[in-house]
Amino acid sequence: MKTSEKSKRLSKKAEEKQKNVLEVLQTHGAKIYEDLNNGQFPKFSVPSRSVSNIVYDKKLRQYILGNSAALRSSRNSSQLRSFTQLMWLAFFANRLTKEKKSSTLRDVYYSSQAFAIEFEDQGESDNIIVDLEAVLSKPREDFHIFPEERSSIFGDLNIEYTIPGYEGKTMNLSNHPDGYSIGPSLTTSELLDTSAEIVIAIEKGGLFTRFVEEQVDKKFKSIIINTGGQAPRSTRTLLKRLHDEMGLPIIVLTDGDVYGEHIAMVIKSGSANAAHLRELTVPDAKWVGVWATDIEKFKLPTIPMTESDIKRCYDLQKDPRYQEGIWKKELDVFLRIKRKAELEAFSKYGLTNITDKYLPQKLELAKSI
Amino acid sequence: MMSSIKEQFNQISPSEFFYSNRDLAGFSNPTRSLYTAVREFVENSLDACDQKGILPEVHLTIKAVESEKPDPKQYVLTVKDNGPGVYAEHIPLAFGTVLYGSKFGLKQARGMFGLGATMAILYGQITTNKPVIVKSSADGKTQDEFEILLDIQKNKPVILKHSTKEVSKNGLSISICLEGDYSKAGTKIRDYVYETSLITPYATITFDDPKGQKFHHPRFVKEIPPPPTIIKPHPHGIDVERIRRMIVESQFEIPIIDDTMIEKVRKDLGLSKQNLSFIAIIAKAKKKWKTLSRQVRVVIALMSFLKMDFEKLRKIRIEDLDIPNKKLYYWDFGDSQSKSIDIDPESQYYKQLTNTVQGEPLTTFLTKRFQRIGPTTAVKFADFAGFKPEKRMGTMTNQELVQLSDSLQKFEDFLSPDPSCLAPLGEVPLEKGIKKFFNPDFTAVVQRPASAYSGFPFIVEMGIAYGGDIKSGGPHVYRYANRIPLLYDEGSDVVLKVVNETDWGRYKVKGDPPFIIVSHICSTRIPYKTAGKENVADRPEIERELRLALQFLSRKLAAYMSKKGQVEMAKKRANLYAKYIPLIAQFCTELAGKKKEPNYKKMLEGEAIVENK
Numbered sequence: 001m002k003t004s005e006k007s008k009r010l011s012k013k014a015e016e017k018q019k020n021v022l023e024v025l026q027t028h029g030a031k032i033y034e035d036l037n038n039g040q041f042p043k044f045s046v047p048s049r050s051v052s053n054i055v056y057d058k059k060l061r062q063y064i065l066g067n068s069a070a071l072r073s074s075r076n077s078s079q080l081r082s083f084t085q086l087m088w089l090a091f092f093a094n095r096l097t098k099e100k101k102s103s104t105l106r107d108v109y110y111s112s113q114a115f116a117i118e119f120e121d122q123g124e125s126d127n128i129i130v131d132l133e134a135v136l137s138k139p140r141e142d143f144h145i146f147p148e149e150r151s152s153i154f155g156d157l158n159i160e161y162t163i164p165g166y167e168g169k170t171m172n173l174s175n176h177p178d179g180y181s182i183g184p185s186l187t188t189s190e191l192l193d194t195s196a197e198i199v200i201a202i203e204k205g206g207l208f209t210r211f212v213e214e215q216v217d218k219k220f221k222s223i224i225i226n227t228g229g230q231a232p233r234s235t236r237t238l239l240k241r242l243h244d245e246m247g248l249p250i251i252v253l254t255d256g257d258v259y260g261e262h263i264a265m266v267i268k269s270g271s272a273n274a275a276h277l278r279e280l281t282v283p284d285a286k287w288v289g290v291w292a293t294d295i296e297k298f299k300l301p302t303i304p305m306t307e308s309d310i311k312r313c314y315d316l317q318k319d320p321r322y323q324e325g326i327w328k329k330e331l332d333v334f335l336r337i338k339r340k341a342e343l344e345a346f347s348k349y350g351l352t353n354i355t356d357k358y359l360p361q362k363l364e365l366a367k368s369i
Numbered sequence: 370m371m372s373s374i375k376e377q378f379n380q381i382s383p384s385e386f387f388y389s390n391r392d393l394a395g396f397s398n399p400t401r402s403l404y405t406a407v408r409e410f411v412e413n414s415l416d417a418c419d420q421k422g423i424l425p426e427v428h429l430t431i432k433a434v435e436s437e438k439p440d441p442k443q444y445v446l447t448v449k450d451n452g453p454g455v456y457a458e459h460i461p462l463a464f465g466t467v468l469y470g471s472k473f474g475l476k477q478a479r480g481m482f483g484l485g486a487t488m489a490i491l492y493g494q495i496t497t498n499k500p501v502i503v504k505s506s507a508d509g510k511t512q513d514e515f516e517i518l519l520d521i522q523k524n525k526p527v528i529l530k531h532s533t534k535e536v537s538k539n540g541l542s543i544s545i546c547l548e549g550d551y552s553k554a555g556t557k558i559r560d561y562v563y564e565t566s567l568i569t570p571y572a573t574i575t576f577d578d579p580k581g582q583k584f585h586h587p588r589f590v591k592e593i594p595p596p597p598t599i600i601k602p603h604p605h606g607i608d609v610e611r612i613r614r615m616i617v618e619s620q621f622e623i624p625i626i627d628d629t630m631i632e633k634v635r636k637d638l639g640l641s642k643q644n645l646s647f648i649a650i651i652a653k654a655k656k657k658w659k660t661l662s663r664q665v666r667v668v669i670a671l672m673s674f675l676k677m678d679f680e681k682l683r684k685i686r687i688e689d690l691d692i693p694n695k696k697l698y699y700w701d702f703g704d705s706q707s708k709s710i711d712i713d714p715e716s717q718y719y720k721q722l723t724n725t726v727q728g729e730p731l732t733t734f735l736t737k738r739f740q741r742i743g744p745t746t747a748v749k750f751a752d753f754a755g756f757k758p759e760k761r762m763g764t765m766t767n768q769e770l771v772q773l774s775d776s777l778q779k780f781e782d783f784l785s786p787d788p789s790c791l792a793p794l795g796e797v798p799l800e801k802g803i804k805k806f807f808n809p810d811f812t813a814v815v816q817r818p819a820s821a822y823s824g825f826p827f828i829v830e831m832g833i834a835y836g837g838d839i840k841s842g843g844p845h846v847y848r849y850a851n852r853i854p855l856l857y858d859e860g861s862d863v864v865l866k867v868v869n870e871t872d873w874g875r876y877k878v879k880g881d882p883p884f885i886i887v888s889h890i891c892s893t894r895i896p897y898k899t900a901g902k903e904n905v906a907d908r909p910e911i912e913r914e915l916r917l918a919l920q921f922l923s924r925k926l927a928a929y930m931s932k933k934g935q936v937e938m939a940k941k942r943a944n945l946y947a948k949y950i951p952l953i954a955q956f957c958t959e960l961a962g963k964k965k966e967p968n969y970k971k972m973l974e975g976e977a978i979v980e981n982k
Contacts, residue, residue, distance in 0.1 A: 029960020036954055036967035074953060077942040084949040084956075091956035117952070 018097055021142050025094045028135070032087070041075035042083075047134045047276055054275045056320040061268075061283045063275040065134070085128045086135075088117045093132065093143035100164045102144045102184035105129065134276040141187055141234055151235045152179035152205075154212050155223030157246075158192040161185055177212050179226065187234045191245050197221040198363070199242050201285075203229060203254040203263055207343050207354070214355040220363060223248070231267050236280045239267060243282045250282050251366050253359075256290030256300065257340035258312045261330060269321055286369055288362040291326065292333035295341045298358065301348050302339035309340065326369070394485065395902070396492045399441035403549030404557050406446055406492065407431070409485035410543055411562075412853060414450035415569060417541070419792070422593055425572040426451045429562065431551060433579045441550040443497050444579065449542035454507035457533075464490060464503050464543070465517040465526020486543075493547035494519055500529050502544040512536040551579050557856055559584060564847055564854035568794060568889060570802045589805055590798045597792040601740040604750075604777040606786070606824025606894070609770050612777075615738055616728060616762045623671070623687050623725065624664045631679050637665050647678040667725055670718035674710060675699070692723055728763030731756050731773075741784040753780050778823075786826035788819030791891045793828045794852065803832045803887060810836030810933075813925040817918050822910035827892035829911070831918040833926055835884040843884040844868055848905075850895040855903050863907035864888045867915045876923040877930035884926070888915065946973055 028044065035042035046069060047053070053066040074083045092111060096103055103111065109125040112118070119125040129140050136143070157173045163185045170192065173180050180186060200222045202208050208226035211217075217224055223242065227235055242248045252267055254260030264287035270280055295302055305313075313335045316322050322331055334340070346354035391397060395405035411427055418425035427450050434443040455463055464487075490501045506512040516530040551558075555578065562576045566586035571593050576584040602611065624630055635641050637660075638653050645653065654661065654669040661669070672682065674697055688698040688707060698709045712719060729737070732747040742750070751758040754776035756769075765773065793816055794802075800814045814832040821827065839845070848855040848864050855862065868886060878884065896906040905911065950973060954966045 025960055029957045032957040033961040033967050036969045039972045077945050080945050080949050084952050087953050087956040091960055094960055
């Protein structure tokens with residue numbers, strides 16, 4: 001009973017979200033319609049995504065776009081093409097959202113050809129999609145365009161689909177040991193209930209399988225998510241919803257190197273690439289390992305850092321988010337020891353060492369940080 | 370150059386000279402020879418018409434003697450014109466000898482000495498042993514026809530045939546048989562005829578080629594450009610040999626004392642009917658001295674030494690005046706022997722005679738025989754060169770002549786050369802020609818003011834054209850010098866150098882542009898790199914003028930190109946609007962949830978009007 005009420009409320013929320021997207025699209029469309037009808041060349045402004053306009057917002061704890069915006073005018077013949085492309089994409093997104101159909105980036109590239117909108121390559125169409133995100137201040141998933149990359153999820157979580165043909169159908173995400181891929185249907189579904197008390201996001205597919213095998217979900221009452229390296233935006237959206245809607249804490253487990261540290265950081269506070277979006281971050285997410293200090297503490301087998309690893313360290317040292325706490329501390333240690341360790345390094349002490357020994361310690365630690 | 374040729378002619382036979390110089394003169398092989406022969410005859414015809422102010426009609430025919438034979442083979446080359454013709458009495462010498470010593474006039478002409486045509490005749494005779502056939506009418510009533518062979522050893526014409534007939538037009542026709550290769554030379558000859566008609570728009574040129582094709586280029590300009598005037602040389606353009614020739618020309622020879630001369634002296638003295646004694650004649654002359662002409666004075670001076678009256682004077686002939694030994698030699702018809710008398714340096718008539726054979730003073734020589742030298746400059750120059758102003762030209766030693774020549778080159782206070790001896794085509798006919806030949810979208814022409822190099826005046830005319838019938842892959846350069854198209858050896862030419870050094874991108878000319886450049890250099894002496902007259906050497910003064918002309922035209926071209934670019938841009942933009950605005954309208958209609966598309970048509974129309982302005 002309780003879950004059903006919650007479900008209805010959530011369902012309404014999803015509908016509202018859709019309505020909101022459609023309204024914004026219509027507003028923009030109407031304005032351009034008016035301009036044309038008045039014999040004026042339509043124009044609109046697109047927030048600038050140039051490096052100089054990306055700033056770190058301490059309050060939001062993420063990168064956001066500054067105030068500068070580029071005016072795109074259909075009068076300017078060099079902008080006319082991209083203007084039309086953007087209009088087409090809005091038109092296409094409008095149809096997708098209305099019909100609740102999903103599309104991929106590649107799909108968009110090909111769909112354009114039916115309307116005589118020529119994109120030179122997918123790179124160009126991807127760019128226009130980001131433009132539309134920036135104009136609407138909404139992630140592309142909101143207007144039903146999804147990336148190709150898939151990550152997966154496993155654990156006791158009940159969901160209810162909202163996509164056409166599956167509406168009302170429910171599913172428990174612990175029924176299939178390979179996990180469920182996080183695609184449009186999962187991202188748009190209602191999250192009903194869960195017995196889990198924590199979400200463990202892990203960088204690598206191999207470890208994800210190990211965790212399922214070792215029943216980490218049951219032993220530690222957790223939902224396990226494989227980010228597959230840098231977490232895709234749909235996965236980040238899902239992480240945010242698990243945190244915000246289900247009230248679950250999020251912890252992130254990565255390789256013990258500078259890239260792993262940054263994977264955790266992107267989940268927590270976003271990337272500069274998505275500075276135009278605000279719905280993708282989980283500021284409360286915690287990175288629990290593998291830390292540079294863990295390498296010494298657990299006597300893990302290591303490999304030396306490469307030139308590019310070291311350069312990356314120096315780059316991140318300039319990032320405002322790496323100026324304090326473990327972020328700064330671990331980065332400094334990485335730079336000092338100039339060595340790194342992968343999650344699999346624990347296998348030196350037995351295949352289950354990571355789940356038996358390391359994970360419990362880290363879960364305990366997570367409560368205190 | 371000319372004088373060195375002359376010296377060689379004096380020593381070797383023309384035939385030998387021809388063989389040793391055929392490469393230089395453009396008769397190196399059957400292909401080149403056929404082309405050169407065509408050029409020489411056509412240019413002679415055009416020059417002859419120009420000189421008399423006749424609108425030229427030139428008819429060129431080349432016919433194979435045996436058309437089936439493979440090249441190289443014998444061809445009959447005929448060039449017929451409506452020019453002034455040559456008087457019958459001059460024809461054997463003009464066409465049957467290798468000419469030298471032809472008058473060294475200083476003015477612009479296609480050919481300098483008429484030597485090239487003689488070379489062609491000689492080449493024809495050597496390769497085919499056939500005579501040259503000349504038909505000429507100088508009075509427009511009778512035509513003389515000659516068949517002439519050249520006696521190569523004696524350098525004398527051998528007239529094989531001479532006939533006359535009645536005609537109604539002036540003109541000259543020359544026909545030679547020569548070995549040639551039309552299959553290889555054809556392209557160049559057709560180009561030559563085509564390009565010649567571009568730079569000679571007042572001429573009608575017709576060409577019947579051996580394959581039965583006719584190329585007809587009618588005149589499209591009715592006015593002949595003003596003919597050049599013959600002028601005196603500029604001191605900067607002179608060398609020792611030229612000075613030597615000029616001194617020979619300037620020296621006053623002792624006049625031939627024949628009956629006519631004696632009659633003249635008598636008349637001038639007022640003694641036509643009277644027979645006076647020698648003493649009385651001298652006394653009469655003294656009285657009238659100031660009114661006497663130079664020639665008469667010399668005769669009187671001679672008479673004073675000879676102590677003869679008119680009757681005695683009739684019976685002798687002056688042989689020589691030996692100034693260093695102070696002796697006068699003469700031939701006595703009565704005694705049939707040579708005699709001599711001493712001449713007294715103290716006599717008042719001595720100076721009259723010595724001055725005559727020693728020539729003019731330096732300053733007079735300069736002011737009278739060169740252009741643009743006044744008495745003041747002449748005196749200044751004499752000082753500069755280290756000569757006394759009154760130094761007699763006839764007394765100059767070889768060394769002094771070299772010194773004089775060097776100084777003439779170095780002295781900087783001479784005025785620049787007089788360009789009135791030049792005959793540029795003019796901007797209007799040049800532009801007309803370019804427009805007719807290429808039907809271009811854009812044309813610009815310029816005639817630079819006269820300039821000079823080494824004492825030779827020159828004028829650069831240039832035209833530039835873009836688009837229309839012009840092939841892409843430009844700039845295509847049409848080079849002319851003194852109205853002659855230059856077709857060979859373009860690689861080393863100064864015009865090409867200047868064109869190639871131009872950064873066309875700066876003038877908004879990009880890619881494979883359809884444009885041409887017509888360059889015409891007029892000068893009393895074109896500095897050809899070779900005697901074949903095909904490429905112009907890069908004298909800095911000429912290069913500078915070419916560059917300025919090209920820059921001027923290029924800027925005009927750039928203005929046209931940018932205007933053209935703007936129009937194209939506007940067109941392109943209008944096309945873009947027509948393509949994309951309807952799409953935008955379609956998309957926003959659905960987005961806005963409307964049924965009817967916005968009315969954007971008037972917007973597109975308005976845009977088109979604005980852009981067209």
